[in-house]
C-alpha cells in the first residue's frame with residue numbers, strides 16, 4: 384500500500400497532541416517567549432517532547448545531559464522528568480542570549496536553576512571535557528541519558544564523548560535529526576555525498592561500546608528521525 388496517509392501526518396500529530404499531551408502553561412509560555420525573543424522555531428515538537436519524557440522515564444534516567452538548549456523547550460520536558468526522580472538536567476548552549484531565554488522559560492515552568500537544571504554556556508566541545516573532569520573529581524554524577532541536538536558537524540565527537548560521560552550499561556544516547564542529515568549529506572538520495580566525512584551512523588555501527596538503531600519519523604517536522612544507542 385502506498386504511504387498515502389503520510390499526507391495527513393501533520394493532522395495526525397495534532398490529533399495525538401490533543402488527546403495524549405496535557406496542555407502545560409510552562410511549555411506554552413516557553414514557545415511563546417522564545418518566539419518573542421526571535422529564537423528560531425527549531426525546538427522538538429510537542430509530541431516529540433512527550434516521547435522524550437516517556438523515554439527518559441522508561442530508561443530510569445536521573446541525570447540527563449542535553450547538547451543544544453535553544454530556548455529550553457526540550458529542557459523543560461527533561462527537567463520535569465528528572466526532577467520527579469530527584470535528578471537533574473544539564474544542558475549546554477553556545478549562544479548566551481538563547482541561554483538567557485531558556486533560563487526564563489525554565490523558571491516559569493517551575494524548574495529550579497541550578498538544583499533541578501543547569502544551562503552551561505559554551506561550545507559543547509569545550510564544555511564536555513570539563514564535565515568529564517568534574518565526574519572524575521566526584522563533583523558531578525555520570526549521565527544516564529544524553530540528548531544530542533546541536534550542530535551536525537560535531538555529532539560523532541559529541542557521541543563519542545557522551546558514551547564516556549555515561550553511567551555505562553543501559554545508558555542511552557539519543558541523536559536527533561539523523562534522517563534529515565542522512566538525506567542532506569547525500570548518504571542516501573539525490574544529493575552528492577561528501578566522501579571526506581564518515582557519517583555518524585557508520586561510525587556508530589563500528590563502535591563496540593553500544594547497540595544502536597535509527598528510527599524514521601513522520602509528523603509535524605515532516606520526514607526525519609533519530610538515532611538511539613544503548614551502552615553495552
Ligand SMILES: C[S@@+](CC[C@H](N)C(=O)[O-])C[C@H]1O[C@@H](n2cnc3c(N)ncnc32)[C@H](O)[C@@H]1O
Nearest residue numbers: 426427451453456457476477506507532533534
Ligand atoms: C536544534 S537547537 C536545540 C533545540 C532544543 N533541544 C529543543 O528541542 O528545544 C540547537 C541548538 O544548539 C546550539 N548549538 C549549536 N552549536 C553548538 C555548540 N557547538 N555547542 C553548544 N550548543 C550549540 C544552537 O545555538 C541551538 O540553540
